[in-house]
Amino acid sequence: LLKVLDHGELRRVGGVRSITVDVRVIVATNRDVDELVRAGRLREDLLHRVDVIRITMPPLRDRPEDIPRFVTHVLTMQQRRGLGEKKVTPQAMRVLQSYAWPGNVRELANTIERLLILSPRTTIDVDDLPENLHFRKPPAAMTDERYLSLAELERRHILRVLETTGGNMTAAAKRLGVDRGTLHRKMQQWQGHGAQMGSA
Structure with missing residues (x-):
């Protein structure tokens, strides 16, 4: 060498x-x-x-002003893959900019991909963001999982695992004991039936 x-x-x-x-x-x-x-x-x-020309790239948490441009880039790339066209509200963007992103750019990209798949609307708002990005939401009135359907229990469990992996679908699939393609298909199904699943 x-x-x-x-x-x-x-x-x-x-x-x-x-x-x-x-x-x-x-x-x-x-x-x-x-x-x-x-x-x-x-x-x-x-x-x-x-070490002829050294370029130091600060972590994402030190350059929040770059996050809107990066989010726009990821949205465009995923749209070309057929995940649909969606926009992020200014309020949601502020939450994205305030998060520390310990997983750096990869965590942000995975989070945006997950939001594209799971959000049933064409606009991604604060309520669509994973709980680890901002304050924890108060529990809903009906949180007793004894009364939930098996499909909703599965959905909630998968979402919890995705949160622990920072939205990394490959790592989540490994923890769940399924391949990434199976997990991706489930999330696409939820995108098509987001309103029904979310209200179960």
Whole structure:
């Protein structure tokens, strides 16, 4: 690797001839590379070779002004995938901007995808947001799960698991013991029958 970075040449395993390559190397990490060097976990000479232009990207919690643009981008991309066209109200956007997003951009993207699937309306409002994003809502009058249908119990359990995974469908599917496709199909069914399921 060092030879490639220094001279733009490599040699295949077992080969005898050097091959010239013309590539641009982009390195990304969420770790403190200087600390890794001090701890002996990253070669200093390798860092010096790739550390030509360093761009530090602050976590999402430190740049809430970027969240509306990112939400718009995710909505557009998911719309192209056929999840429908929806908008986020200014009130809901303020809640999204006030959340710390410990899972960073991935958590935000998963949350928006989940809202697109589960929200029965064309507008995503504060009431549609997961409870972990803002104050916990007071329990409804009928919260005794003994009187709920099996389908509603399943729905509530899946939503709780999704909340614990920050909206990550792959992690939620693993915890639920189903594949991601099965979970995705269930959520699409709820999108089509959101009003009925929500009132059960």
